[in-house]
Amino acid sequence: MHELTWGLPVILYLFLGGLGAGAGAVSASVLLRSGGGDQAGLGFKIARCGALIAPIPVILGTGLIVLELGTFQAGNWFRFINLFKVINLSPMSIGSWVLGLFIMVSLVYAYTFLKADPHPGDDRHQLRKLSAWAMVILGVGVALYTGILLGAMPARPFWNSPILAMLFLVSALSTGVAVILLGRSVFGKHVDKEGKTTSDAYLLASSDMLLIGFEILVIFLFIMYSHLTIGSVKVAMGVILGGELTTLFWFGFVFLGLLLPILIELKYVIPTLLFQKQYEIPRSMEVLVSVLVLIGGFLLRYVVVIAGQITGSIGI
Amino acid sequence: MSESKQQVSRRDFIKKMATGSAAVATTTVSSVALPAEKNKRYAMVIDTRRCVGCQACSVACKTENDVPLGETRNWVEYIEKGEFPNVRRSFLPRLCNHCEDPQCVSVCPTGATYKRKEDGIVVVDSDVCIGCKYCIQACPYGMRFINPKTGTADKCDFCLHRVEKGLVPSCVNTCQGRARIFGDLNDPQSEVSQLVATNATTVLRPEMGTGPMVFYIDADHTDERDAEKQGIYVRIDTHRRQQKRV
Ligand code: SF4
Numbered sequence: 001m002h003e004l005t006w007g008l009p010v011i012l013y014l015f016l017g018g019l020g021a022g023a024g025a026v027s028a029s030v031l032l033r034s035g036g037g038d039q040a041g042l043g044f045k046i047a048r049c050g051a052l053i054a055p056i057p058v059i060l061g062t063g064l065i066v067l068e069l070g071t072f073q074a075g076n077w078f079r080f081i082n083l084f085k086v087i088n089l090s091p092m093s094i095g096s097w098v099l100g101l102f103i104m105v106s107l108v109y110a111y112t113f114l115k116a117d118p119h120p121g122d123d124r125h126q127l128r129k130l131s132a133w134a135m136v137i138l139g140v141g142v143a144l145y146t147g148i149l150l151g152a153m154p155a156r157p158f159w160n161s162p163i164l165a166m167l168f169l170v171s172a173l174s175t176g177v178a179v180i181l182l183g184r185s186v187f188g189k190h191v192d193k194e195g196k197t198t199s200d201a202y203l204l205a206s207s208d209m210l211l212i213g214f215e216i217l218v219i220f221l222f223i224m225y226s227h228l229t230i231g232s233v234k235v236a237m238g239v240i241l242g243g244e245l246t247t248l249f250w251f252g253f254v255f256l257g258l259l260l261p262i263l264i265e266l267k268y269v270i271p272t273l274l275f276q277k278q279y280e281i282p283r284s285m286e287v288l289v290s291v292l293v294l295i296g297g298f299l300l301r302y303v304v305v306i307a308g309q310i311t312g313s314i315g316i
Numbered sequence: 317m318s319e320s321k322q323q324v325s326r327r328d329f330i331k332k333m334a335t336g337s338a339a340v341a342t343t344t345v346s347s348v349a350l351p352a353e354k355n356k357r358y359a360m361v362i363d364t365r366r367c368v369g370c371q372a373c374s375v376a377c378k379t380e381n382d383v384p385l386g387e388t389r390n391w392v393e394y395i396e397k398g399e400f401p402n403v404r405r406s407f408l409p410r411l412c413n414h415c416e417d418p419q420c421v422s423v424c425p426t427g428a429t430y431k432r433k434e435d436g437i438v439v440v441d442s443d444v445c446i447g448c449k450y451c452i453q454a455c456p457y458g459m460r461f462i463n464p465k466t467g468t469a470d471k472c473d474f475c476l477h478r479v480e481k482g483l484v485p486s487c488v489n490t491c492q493g494r495a496r497i498f499g500d501l502n503d504p505q506s507e508v509s510q511l512v513a514t515n516a517t518t519v520l521r522p523e524m525g526t527g528p529m530v531f532y533i534d535a536d537h538t539d540e541r542d543a544e545k546q547g548i549y550v551r552i553d554t555h556r557r558q559q560k561r562v
């Protein structure tokens with residue numbers, strides 16, 4: 001058994017960073033899709049919710065990662081500043097800069113919505129649109145980098161796959177959608193007396209479904225290619241194909257985090273999708289689906305980070 | 317131009333390229349120009365046939381570099397295999413490979429870890445390192461650890477403080493069987509160059525593409541998986557806190 005160099009803080013950071021980046025990117029792209037940000041209405045409301053959520057998990061995760069630094073633990077609290085004295089081709093270096101930029105831009109973006117009655121055309125509108133463009137790019141950047149960070153090392157065969165970053169990106173976007181869905185479901189005023197959500201969550205639910213579908217595909221490719229190769233990668237993949245993390249991966253992540261939510265969503269989305277019925281979903285179901293997706297997102301990071309560290313190259 | 321002469325001149329040329337700037341100077345004004353300081357490429361040859369597994373190097377390294385308890389810059393693995401009377405026990409001394417293409421360097425976000433141009437030694441600048449542990453993940457040999465006192469990454473540095481003064485590393489100095497030989501691979505007269513040229517040497521995990529600069533003679537690369545395949549008994553003792561090879 002290998003030692004865990006990166007523990008829970010890193011796992012939480014990868015999850016929260018992806019979550020916030022996903023929420024930010026989704027919010028900004030929904031905003032920009034509503035007539036380039038100029039239309040009031042549903043898109044604007046969704047964007048507002050995502051914009052207000054996005055910075056929180058990212059800042060929280062970044063705070064956690066600082067706790068994991070050896071120098072911080074040794075009492076040298078501000079040594080991490082050194083990250084911002086240089087930039088080189090290390091994924092962590094580029095990632096830290098992108099992350100730093102993301103945090104700043106996401107705060108600006110959130111600020112543009114933080115007023116009594118934000119609406120297209122108000123005094124912060126230009127700033128909002130401008131930061132939204134940056135949010136899409138930076139959000140995707142942060143989400144991708146969390147995967148590239150792990151994928152860059154031949155010494156860690158479980159992680160050393162180009163598709164890992166893709167997997168993390170899709171998972172980040174889907175957890176981002178889920179957290180917006182959850183936020184709207186819990187705090188939203190669009191719920192009628194019987195506790196049913198009216199049609200405006202359809203856009204989110206159906207995109208969430210699509211993203212989970214993609215995630216299942218990417219997971220399939222990730223496992224298939226690793227399994228079809230030989231040597232260290234195949235041995236490493238063994239930890240989720242019969243090894244110690246099998247149950248957590250298949251039951252926790254794949255079943256609870258992907259299959260169950262996509263099936264529940266299908267049940268409610270299909271009538272609207274195929275028969276143009278009014279979209280209706282009980283609030284409890286909406287909460288359940290979002291929470292499941294979030295749990296799945298966390299378990300994915302958990303399993304991947306642990307699996308990568310308890311496996312290594314074979315032979316000497 | 318004859319075949320051999322052509323080869324000589326090409327080698328000369330490559331050599332001059334390697335020394336860099338002096339390529340022109342040496343041909344035209346060689347009598348006046350001082351010989352350019354040639355970069356060194358330090359390497360170690362470990363002749364496992366001469367190693368008796370006494371761990372003197374591990375102890376010497378620990379004292380010389382004040383390595384904290386529980387951490388190791390140097391260790392000697394014991395590899396036992398076979399069933400009496402067909403048995404073998406061999407020793408595999410381990411230290412940082414000072415790789416030609418070190419992964420620890422390419423992932424370091426602060427530039428704290430770097431390979432010195434003048435001698436090829438891979439070092440950690442503990443005033444710059446933030447202790448992010450990325451290099452620990454990236455080293456295919458499990459050579460790195462976080463020094464609990466400083467919180468920064470630490471590993472074998474070929475005893476830079478000694479080598480700079482013209483001394484050999486502490487582990488080399490102490491090795492009673494002369495199993496460890498340290499020197500400059502850029503100097504064809506050095507003992508390491510001669511040993512590498514005249515022996516079958518191997519490096520650890522060559523498939524990682526790191527280009528290790530620690531060369532082993534007669535190393536036993538057996539691991540537990542080989543045991544299964546070959547149907548023999550194999551036992552590996554790492555003699556460090558991490559009881560399995562990382
Ligand atoms: S052995 Fe590891 S720590 Fe040493 S230079 Fe190579 S990659 Fe870096």
Ligand code: SF4
Pocket residue numbers: 423424425426427428429440444445446447448449450451452468469
């Ligand atoms: S722990 Fe230090 S030396 Fe290692 S990658 Fe991080 S900053 Fe660089």
Ligand code: SF4
Pocket residue numbers: 376377378380381389390411412471472473474475485486487488
């Ligand atoms: S060269 Fe120095 S630091 Fe490296 S293993 Fe030998 S004694 Fe330890």
